[in-house]
Amino acid sequence: MNITTILIIIALLGISSYYAGIKKSLALGKIKKLHSTPIYHGALLAVNSSVASILFIIIWILFEKNIYTDLSLSRNILYIFSILIFLLTSFITFLKIKHEFKAREKLEKIIELFLLICSSVAILITIGIFLSVIFESNRFFSTVPVTEFLFGTHWSPQMPIREDQIGSSGAFGAIPLFTGTFLIAFIAMCIAGPIGLMSAIYMSEYASKKTRNIVKPLTEILAGIPTVVYGFFAVIVVAPFIRSSGEYFGLDIASESALAAGLVMGIMIIPFVSSISDDVINAVPQNLKNGSLSVGATKSETILKVIVPAALPGIIGGLLLAISRAIGETMIVVMAAGMSANLTVNPLEAVTTVTVQILVLLIGDQEFDSPKTLAAFALGLVLFFMTLILNYIALNIVRRYREQYE
Amino acid sequence: MNNLKSRLSKEKRFQIYGLSSILIALFLLSLLFVSIFSQGYTAFQETRIQLPISFDKEILDPNNTKDWNIIRKSNFNSIVKNSVSKIFPGVSERTNKRKLYKIISNSAEYQLRDIIKKDISIIGKKINIWVLADDDVDMLIKGNIDRNLPENERRIDNEELKWIEALESKKLIEKFFNKTLFTSGDSAESEQSGILGALLGTLFALTITLILSFPVGIATAIYLEEFAPKNNKFIDFVEVNINNLAAVPSIIFGLLGLAIFLNFFGMPRSAPLVGGMVLSLMTLPRIIIPSRAALKSVPPSIKDGALGLGASNVQAVFNHVVPIAIPGMLTGTIIGMAQALGESAPLLIIGMVAFIVDIPQTMTDPATTLPVQIYLWADTPERGFVERTSAAIMVLLIFLVFMNSLAVYLRKRFEKDIN
Numbered sequence: 082m083n084i085t086t087i088l089i090i091i092a093l094l095g096i097s098s099y100y101a102g103i104k105k106s107l108a109l110g111k112i113k114k115l116h117s118t119p120i121y122h123g124a125l126l127a128v129n130s131s132v133a134s135i136l137f138i139i140i141w142i143l144f145e146k147n148i149y150t151d152l153s154l155s156r157n158i159l160y161i162f163s164i165l166i167f168l169l170t171s172f173i174t175f176l177k178i179k180h181e182f183k184a185r186e187k188l189e190k191i192i193e194l195f196l197l198i199c200s201s202v203a204i205l206i207t208i209g210i211f212l213s214v215i216f217e218s219n220r221f222f223s224t225v226p227v228t229e230f231l232f233g234t235h236w237s238p239q240m241p242i243r244e245d246q247i248g249s250s251g252a253f254g255a256i257p258l259f260t261g262t263f264l265i266a267f268i269a270m271c272i273a274g275p276i277g278l279m280s281a282i283y284m285s286e287y288a289s290k291k292t293r294n295i296v297k298p299l300t301e302i303l304a305g306i307p308t309v310v311y312g313f314f315a316v317i318v319v320a321p322f323i324r325s326s327g328e329y330f331g332l333d334i335a336s337e338s339a340l341a342a343g344l345v346m347g348i349m350i351i352p353f354v355s356s357i358s359d360d361v362i363n364a365v366p367q368n369l370k371n372g373s374l375s376v377g378a379t380k381s382e383t384i385l386k387v388i389v390p391a392a393l394p395g396i397i398g399g400l401l402l403a404i405s406r407a408i409g410e411t412m413i414v415v416m417a418a419g420m421s422a423n424l425t426v427n428p429l430e431a432v433t434t435v436t437v438q439i440l441v442l443l444i445g446d447q448e449f450d451s452p453k454t455l456a457a458f459a460l461g462l463v464l465f466f467m468t469l470i471l472n473y474i475a476l477n478i479v480r481r482y483r484e485q486y487e
Numbered sequence: 488m489n490n491l492k493s494r495l496s497k498e499k500r501f502q503i504y505g506l507s508s509i510l511i512a513l514f515l516l517s518l519l520f521v522s523i524f525s526q527g528y529t530a531f532q533e534t535r536i537q538l539p540i541s542f543d544k545e546i547l548d549p550n551n552t553k554d555w556n557i558i559r560k561s562n563f564n565s566i567v568k569n570s571v572s573k574i575f576p577g578v579s580e581r582t583n584k585r586k587l588y589k590i591i592s593n594s595a596e597y598q599l600r601d602i603i604k605k606d607i608s609i610i611g612k613k614i615n616i617w618v619l620a621d622d623d624v625d626m627l628i629k630g631n632i633d634r635n636l637p638e639n640e641r642r643i644d645n646e647e648l649k650w651i652e653a654l655e656s657k658k659l660i661e662k663f664f665n666k667t668l669f670t671s672g673d674s675a676e677s678e679q680s681g682i683l684g685a686l687l688g689t690l691f692a693l694t695i696t697l698i699l700s701f702p703v704g705i706a707t708a709i710y711l712e713e714f715a716p717k718n719n720k721f722i723d724f725v726e727v728n729i730n731n732l733a734a735v736p737s738i739i740f741g742l743l744g745l746a747i748f749l750n751f752f753g754m755p756r757s758a759p760l761v762g763g764m765v766l767s768l769m770t771l772p773r774i775i776i777p778s779r780a781a782l783k784s785v786p787p788s789i790k791d792g793a794l795g796l797g798a799s800n801v802q803a804v805f806n807h808v809v810p811i812a813i814p815g816m817l818t819g820t821i822i823g824m825a826q827a828l829g830e831s832a833p834l835l836i837i838g839m840v841a842f843i844v845d846i847p848q849t850m851t852d853p854a855t856t857l858p859v860q861i862y863l864w865a866d867t868p869e870r871g872f873v874e875r876t877s878a879a880i881m882v883l884l885i886f887l888v889f890m891n892s893l894a895v896y897l898r899k900r901f902e903k904d905i906n
Binding site: 185197204216286298302305308311314380384412440465 | 504516739775
């Protein structure tokens, strides 16, 4: 016997108690006097008892290790008691079935409670993220001071195994990672910002409905392509192209460069920027536009002097969201930007980012208390807060902007 | 002041900027597709060489036991070698011979083993069998290695080229549909590697994701849209949380999975079960947000009508509002699942990145997923793997296109229903 069989037994018991409930309520006679229809009586019976016994199973499994050392004994007790609890609750509920018993209201209360619990899962996830990054980072900061981590300029997380080992100093200064991250995000925004914005303007103001219907799904395809595909594209097409055109101009460009990663990330973000800008531009009231056109402004003047200023907060919010996405993007940079932590703003050199280092530090087997692996959580903490703040500001701006025109 | 002419030309220029930015975006999209397609379409074929195999009794079963447990220990490789030498009787020197054997993939002996396992009576007979060619030969046949390059710049030297051309003239080397790609797991040899393991890993992980995130996501959306009290601090907090979670970088969810699922609860590393759980955390807000929008766009008159006839709130919502919103909610779910399908960063962190040859059988077997397999192969410089990476990407994109068109279809239906 295992958990699956028990769950199947509970399901079967649930179905039979459903019919038992219906039967009993029908047997009461004078159906018109029933507060709830028989189906509700049956359903309440089934739901009540199976929820009780499943809750028991979950709680038992979570805490059995603290009480029992013998797992099979514990499981046998669990199986017997879960069935007993089922039978007991269904017996009690069964006795309650009367004409005036408000089965529907009780069942609806349970449904609402279930929905409420489901909505709280989002909070649980956030708490989970908080706890996991903060606990481990705390352990990290007990060996490496916060100031060294945030303001140090040397990143070399390889810990020395022997005292005299060269080249692995275990330095955790994250400044090179931050500059690398922002450099790549900056390049990406230089591509995605203008192209995304201009295409959104063209689509909403100039394009005919027919072109809109064709082009919009096509740009949505760009948004749906997995990032690992973009990474591969960067490696096999963009990076060699940049390298060979660099050679043409006499520049020596590393095969992994910030420029290649940034360019491809920019391509990835174009649809993101354009869809947000499109929404924002469409939210600008028509009469603002009409007013401008009626005093003789051309379409482009209307766009540049009326629509864009009116939509500016929304556009800025959208761009901030795009930046936060660029900062958190992993696969493109891990494949195209390289792993070496250079402190540079030269886009032709290889740089590394926060996300890449998190991945590099955690891939492969690691023991869990070395500062090297814990550093990944400290980086995760920084990344989480950076994106959290950016998102919070951006979402607030966008919301306030929407309310302004509602 | 600007005169009309310059203003109009400015207008023209502005329009051209807009048009060209769209064209640039579309050009980049087509560049991406064309480059991946042109790199990858050849991977759907594989090169095989026909060998006249004689299943020698002396090698396989000298004592005539007909017992598979004895036969399976015999030296299948020597059978392959014998038959290769039979085609090229002229090659005698030892180093040359070794080079000659290398044009056959080392999977040939396993292929023979499987044939004998299926039918032991084949021992003693002579049959022509198509075996896999080595990946370098495969690349040459497909034209990915240029035959006109000087010898020291190509991976196939002149002697090998001579043998291959001899095989070609005898029609003993042919391209077939690449069955291996779809029937095997990862391998260190590109000609033997396939995506079946990754596909199953993806299937397992996404099943878990769907089971966990779909009910919870839909329930949350229904609660927030239809039941939640207005102007409640707790509800506001839930909403802020959902909106933020939707924008948290996916790699952070990997950290959560590593710290909580793996280290705290002690779940197995590299398992699709944990991968699915991590992906479901990520997918949840992406299901909730569009589902709420779908519920919101159901005309209030429908709910009011139900309430007016005496239905309770729960009855009105579940019998009247939700059925109309279902296609819209499914659209959101499918798009969320499509994003989960393409996700790889959090899976790398929980260890689904190992080199795994075996096909996963259960939810807790170590496995990779398709995007992770792409990442692993993309890291390998060999030309054979570049081709297979592109092929895997094409398979992934086909799935995504299928899911997205399903979503578009459902959205169209939903829009028709509510209008």
